[in-house]
Amino acid sequence: MESVKSLFVAVGKLYNKSQPHYEACRALFTAAHSKLHRESTYSSYGCYAGNPVVPYHVFSLNPATVSRPVRPDIYISDPNELAIIHNEFMAVLKVPASSWTVENRVTANRIVYTAVMSVACCYDIWQRGSRKTPGTFFEFLMAGLLKMMFPTADFIKHIPLAAILHDKDVLESTAESQSQADDSENGDAAGVSTDLVIGVPNKRGGVVVPLKITTRERIVQPFAHQRILDSAFGDGVFKSLLVCISETQLDDKTKSVKQVCVPGTVKLFQKYLARVGGIYYCDVPQRYAAADMRSTINVRSIGDFFVDVSQALTDHDATQI
Amino acid sequence: MESVKSLFVAVGKLYNKSQPHYEACRALFTAAHSKLHRESTYSSYGCYAGNPVVPYHVFSLNPATVSRPVRPDIYISDPNELAIIHNEFMAVLKVPASSWTVENRVTANRIVYTAVMSVACCYDIWQRGSRKTPGTFFEFLMAGLLKMMFPTADFIKHIPLAAILHDKDVLESTAESQSQADDSENGDAAGVSTDLVIGVPNKRGGVVVPLKITTRERIVQPFAHQRILDSAFGDGVFKSLLVCISETQLDDKTKSVKQVCVPGTVKLFQKYLARVGGIYYCDVPQRYAAADMRSTINVRSIGDFFVDVSQALTDHDATQI
Numbered sequence: 147m148e149s150v151k152s153l154f155v156a157v158g159k160l161y162n163k164s165q166p167h168y169e170a171c172r173a174l175f176t177a178a179h180s181k182l183h184r185e186s187t188y189s190s191y192g193c194y195a196g197n198p199v200v201p202y203h204v205f206s207l208n209p210a211t212v213s214r215p216v217r218p219d220i221y222i223s224d225p226n227e228l229a230i231i232h233n234e235f236m237a238v239l240k241v242p243a244s245s246w247t248v249e250n251r252v253t254a255n256r257i258v259y260t261a262v263m264s265v266a267c268c269y270d271i272w273q274r275g276s277r278k279t280p281g282t283f284f285e286f287l288m289a290g291l292l293k294m295m296f297p298t299a300d301f302i303k304h305i306p307l308a309a310i311l312h313d314k315d316v317l318e319s320t321a322e323s324q325s326q327a328d329d330s331e332n333g334d335a336a337g338v339s340t341d342l343v344i345g346v347p348n349k350r351g352g353v354v355v356p357l358k359i360t361t362r363e364r365i366v367q368p369f370a371h372q373r374i375l376d377s378a379f380g381d382g383v384f385k386s387l388l389v390c391i392s393e394t395q396l397d398d399k400t401k402s403v404k405q406v407c408v409p410g411t412v413k414l415f416q417k418y419l420a421r422v423g424g425i426y427y428c429d430v431p432q433r434y435a436a437a438d439m440r441s442t443i444n445v446r447s448i449g450d451f452f453v454d455v456s457q458a459l460t461d462h463d464a465t466q467i
Numbered sequence: 468m469e470s471v472k473s474l475f476v477a478v479g480k481l482y483n484k485s486q487p488h489y490e491a492c493r494a495l496f497t498a499a500h501s502k503l504h505r506e507s508t509y510s511s512y513g514c515y516a517g518n519p520v521v522p523y524h525v526f527s528l529n530p531a532t533v534s535r536p537v538r539p540d541i542y543i544s545d546p547n548e549l550a551i552i553h554n555e556f557m558a559v560l561k562v563p564a565s566s567w568t569v570e571n572r573v574t575a576n577r578i579v580y581t582a583v584m585s586v587a588c589c590y591d592i593w594q595r596g597s598r599k600t601p602g603t604f605f606e607f608l609m610a611g612l613l614k615m616m617f618p619t620a621d622f623i624k625h626i627p628l629a630a631i632l633h634d635k636d637v638l639e640s641t642a643e644s645q646s647q648a649d650d651s652e653n654g655d656a657a658g659v660s661t662d663l664v665i666g667v668p669n670k671r672g673g674v675v676v677p678l679k680i681t682t683r684e685r686i687v688q689p690f691a692h693q694r695i696l697d698s699a700f701g702d703g704v705f706k707s708l709l710v711c712i713s714e715t716q717l718d719d720k721t722k723s724v725k726q727v728c729v730p731g732t733v734k735l736f737q738k739y740l741a742r743v744g745g746i747y748y749c750d751v752p753q754r755y756a757a758a759d760m761r762s763t764i765n766v767r768s769i770g771d772f773f774v775d776v777s778q779a780l781t782d783h784d785a786t787q788i
Contacts, residue, residue, distance in 0.1 A: 315759070316734045370691045374739040413637045418695040438636070 147272040150178050154265075154279060157286050164301075168290030171261070172232070174283070179264035180225055186271060188223055191215055192401040194394070196432040202394070202403045205267045213267035215394045215403045217429050222260045232257055239294055243456035251449025258448050259428035261287055262391055266359065285341055285357045288389065292344065292355075295452065296459060300345035300352070340371055343384075344455070346463045351383035353423075353458045359391045365411060366419075373420035382465075385458055386422040389451055392429035407433035413442045423458060426451035468593040471499050475586075475600060478607050485622075489611035492582070493553070495604070500585035501546055507592060509544055512536055513722040515715070517753040523715070523724045526588045534588035536715045536724045538750050543581045553578055560615055564777035572770025579769050580749035582608055583712055587680065606662055606678045609710065613665065613676075616773065617780060621666035621673070661692055664705075665776070667784045672704035674744075674779045680712045686732060687740075694741035703786075706779055707743040710772055713750035728754035734763045744779060747772035 153174040160167035182188070186205040191212075194200040202215035222228045235257045238250045246254075266280035273279070285303075293301060345352035354375070356368040368388045375384040395404045412434070416422065424444035425434065434445040446454075474495040481488035503509070507526040512533075515521040523536035543549045556578045559571045567575075587601035594600070606624075614622060666673035675696070677689040689709045696705040716725045733755070737743065745765035746755065755766040767775075 315763070316731050316738070366687055366691050370687050370694075370736075370740055373691075373694060374735065377739040410637050414695065415691075417637070418698040419691055442636070 147181075147268070150174065150181060150265075150268055151273070153177055154283065158282070161286050161289065161303075166290075166293075167286060168294060171283075171287050171290045175261040175264045175287070176225075176228075178268040179228060179260065182264060182267055182271075183223070183225055186213075186267075188216075190218075191396065192403055194403045194405050194432070196405070200403070200432070204396070205271060207271060211271055212396070213270040214263075215392075215396055216263050216267065217259070217392075220256055220259045220428060221263055222256055228260060239291065243295065243453045244460075246449075246453055251447060251453065253449070254452050255428055255447045255449035258287065258291075259391065262359070262428070266391075281357070281359050284359055284391065288355070288357055289342055291452075292342070292455070295456065296344065298347065299459060300347060302343040302345065303341070344459060346459060349462060349465070351379060352385075352462060353455055354384050354386040355455070356386060356388050357390075358388070360393050360406075361388075361390060362406070365408065366415065368422055369415040369419040372422050376420055385462070386420075387451060387455055387458065388422055388425045389448060390425065390427050392427060393431045393434075394429065405431040405433060407431050409433055409436075409439060412439070416443045424451070424454055426454075468502075468589070471495065471502060471586075471589055472594070474498055475604065479603070482607050482610065482624075487611075487614075488607060489615060492604075492608050492611045496582035496585045496608070497546075497549075499589040500549060500581065503585060503588055503592075504544070504546055507534075507588075509537075511539075512717065513724055515724045515726050515753070517726070521724070521753070525717070526592060528592060532592055533717070534591040535584075536713075536717055537584055537588065538580070538713075541577055541580045541749060542584055543577055549581060560612065564616070564774045565781075567770075567774055572768060572774065574770070575773050576749055576768045576770035579608065579612075580712065583680070583749070587712075602678070602680050605680055605712065609676070609678055610663055612773075613663070613776070616777070617665065619668065620780060621668060623664040623666065624662070665780060667780060670783060670786070672700060673706075673783060674776055675705050675707040676776070677707060677709050678711075679709070681714050681727075682709075682711060683727070686729065687736065689743055690736040690740040693743050697741055706783070707741075708772060708776055708779065709743055709746045710769060711746065711748050713748055714752045714755075715750065726752040726754060728752050730754055730757075730760060733760070737764045745772070745775055747775075 153170070157167055157170040157174055160170050182205050186207055188203055188205050191202050191204040193202065201218065203218045203221070204215055205213040222231055231253060235253050238246065238253060241250070262280065262284050265283045269276050269279050289301065289303065292299075340354045341357045342355040343352050344355065354368075354371065356371070358364060368386050372384070372386045375386075393406045395406055397404055412425070422443070424446065426446055426448050427434075428448050430445060430447055433439075439445055444454075474491070478488055478491040478495055481491050503526050507528055509524055509526050512523050512525040514523065522539065524539045524542070525536055526534040543552055552574060556574050559567065559574060562571070583601065583605050586604045590597050590600050610622065610624065613620075661675050662678045663676040664673050665676065675689075675692065677692070679685060689707050693705070693707045696707075714727045716727055718725055733746075743764070745767065747767055747769050748755075749769050751766060751768055754760075760766055765775075
């Protein structure tokens, strides 16, 4: 596990210096994938009792040391197959997303899922305490891929909204409380910062990409942030695309998997708080893919996300802002 | 601890049946207060390094079993003194809040703090696992007091916003996901419900009273809910007054107390997300009482809250809505 952890630290250093970091991401998830493949058991756990039923696997060392649930039809478990599909995906990334086929989207979705789940399940099994690491890696990975797709775009990470707003009063309070030790975890910047913002040179605004492994009680955040941006800049200057992995949870008692969904909440926020441009998952929760959601919000795969973010940047470039 | 726990269950039953429950609240906090007084040590812990410095006490059994920090100048530790001041407060409650003196506000603040802290510290020491109990008791207590103050007002608790909005589409999704076991904790109703709404007969809207022991990362919720209500009904139909106990945290390493504040975030939300009518604390965080906050948001004591909520209901009654 020490080598996985040091590879994670290495990615973080490159990312924080804004240096190319995708190869380091690949080294990390390849090491994690290989460790899981060699040192754990990958086997069926149980199903999500949906329509259709969705089977899930887990990685385990013993009955008490079990990873989060994994979709075996999305996760690429064989290391050789992963290498081949990853090479295909690198070629796909060079093609304009507007001409991606359905197969290309499936490939993109499987690679992101396999990469993030490899790292997350490694930490689930061998480093339980590091709760935030999988989410941080998810951000590293997506930023790395998006930078390769859009080499001329502006990337801004973890922007405190106060800074985007250029609000002197808010900014000063933020800076001051960040400088206080007692604000370390609940600091103003951490509390109200977007994950990733992609801009177009010489244009105001851009595409905000909040990244969350699962949403849970944090689902309100991207909607609230979108509303703040709408209030400050007017509608349409910033567009949010929320990107997640899944909404799954193991149910140990029944040996089944739950997909924790709050369709009423999502509709409520989308209608009355702010409109986000879409929600994307590697493992799209069945409830969110249902027909009644479609009239309110677009919920699709991360394969579709790459196409939609490309379109959103093209649209943004064409605006007069 | 069994008697404290059964008194808590008893209050919950009355509250859920909308029966008078303040006497049961009093029995509970009196039992908790007495248990702490008899069976634990109440002594100095350390200070918040503010200007001025604020000393805090804790209840403890031994160095490893310590309660949350308590303000000895607000908490009434002597049982006889508590009984006397509580009787004074019951008399104050019968006087219209518009004529409350500064002393009356201080009394109200001390009683609420002592009651909530008694129950919270009991659970800190003897029932660590029950994380949500202190917050639930805070709601029981405030609802009990407010019902005695405003006997003719309409009280609604835990309203799913979807129901307030009468939005059929959102409502159906909410009802459906509430009926699913996998939604138990992150259910739609729990995710987007207000704590307490006080209305005036035959008037739309009212005063929303979110109650939180501390805000932490949940600070966004009351602002987001206010924005949803503004979007759906127009500004001013609902007014939110956020009521909290404190923002303190023990720092075990330095034996000091932190006041975890996010002034930049609060200003940001208040300016760009939605306006809440005020934030009230028993132990007002020093940073939020600073001059620069006042132009953005009203942060005062729970003693002041009783006066302000009374005024808000009078104002609401006089509107044409």
